[in-house]
Amino acid sequence: MSSAARRDLGTWGRYSRWVNKHRKWVFAAPAMIFIALLLIFPLVWTLYLSFTNSKGSVRAPFDFIGFENYVKVLTDTERFWPAVGRTVYFTGGALLFEVILGIAIALMLWKPFRGEKLVRVAILLPLVATPVAIGMMWRLIFEPNIGFANEMLSWLGIPAQPWLSSPDTALSTLIFVDVWQWTPMVTLIILAGLTALPEEPDEAARVDGANWWQRLWYVTLPLLAPTIIAAVILRGIDALKTFDILYATKGKGGGSFHEVETLNTYAYGLSFDYNRYGQASTVLILFFLMIIGLIWILSLRKKALNK
Structure with a gap:
């Protein structure tokens, strides 16, 4: 060689x-x-x-304008800040009900019972359909004139409600739709955390004479706190960027009066309706920073609970 x-x-x-x-x-x-x-x-x-004046066409020339877009967006009290408020309201309201209901349902499914598998399958059904299909279905249910929701209210002698057609009720109605679809996801996460909990602390509290509520409040929930924080992080990020249901039910601009316009739908409108790509990019970067900040705060909270 x-x-x-x-x-x-x-x-x-x-x-x-x-x-x-x-x-x-x-x-x-x-x-x-x-x-x-x-x-x-x-x-x-x-x-x-976000630092350019890109608009009109993706091939159109644009110039670097520094922080001009950020100043314009952050001083926009007509569309941007109301969209921020609706985003926070939608996310906070959906998370609150989804976590509470998710914990409650998970606790009911924690112990084996007859028909357990059938119940679990039924609970997971809302996750099967796509958000657009869910939005269109609930849009028909909440239709003011022929919708089943108002028909059911008439059986009870309650006047018909505007649901999605009123600026005062549209966003709250969509929170209900989001809770209906995504509570099963939170339930699965919480149920996984419950099945991984040690039995000794609960048995010790039972021997000491603690009732069910005391064991839940002082033993189960503190041990489950890291799992709850993880569920809040996962579902919170997903709720913040909700777009499908909002667009499927209210269309462009979040409705005629922008009643359900969140940061996602606002940025979409700036990009694809008005072709203001620089300003839309600014909104998305600010939205991204909000999400990063939320994750950072919740992660610090989770680390504190794990210590």
């Missing part, structure tokens, strides 16, 4: 040993690079566009 061939074999051997030593990173690298590009490029491009 020639000296050149021996050198090539030695180089290949060192390379093979290095690959074998770091194989978990080598095999994962292509997927990690792809995901990084998939996330980083749109985020960087959106950030760049």
Whole structure:
């Protein structure tokens, strides 16, 4: 064997040993690079566009204008800040009811009972349909004239309600729709946390004479707190970026009076209705910072509970 061939074999051997030593990173690298590009490029491009006056067409020339878009958006009390308020209201209201109902349903499903599997399947049915289909279904149910909701109220002697057609009730009605669809997700997370809890603390409290409510409040819920925080983080992020149900039920602009317009629908309208890409990118970056801030706060809370 020639000296050149021996050198090539030695180089290949060192390379093979290095690959074998770091194989978990080598095999994962292509997927990690792809995901990084998939996330980083749109985020960087959106950030760049937020500092420009891009509008009209994606091919139209645009100029760098610094923080002008941010000043314009942050001083917009007609559309931006009301959209922020609706986003917070929708997310907070949906989370509150979904966590409370999710915990309650999970506690009912915690212990085995007859027909348990059938009940669990029935609870998960709202998660099967797509959000757009759910939105269209509830739009028909809440239709003021022929909808089943007002028909049912008439049986009880209650006057018909505007539901989705009134600016005063539209967003609250959509919170109800979101709670109906996504409470099962919270229930699954809480139920998984309940099944992983140790039995000894509850048995000790039972021996000490604690009743069911005392065991729940002082034993079960404190042990379950990290799981609840995880459910709030996962569902909170999803609720913040809700778009399908809002658009399917109220259309462009969140309705005629922008009654259900959140930051997502506002940014969508700026991009695809008015073609103001720079301003829309600014709204999305500010929205992204809000989500990061929420995750950071909840993560700190979860770490404090785990200590």
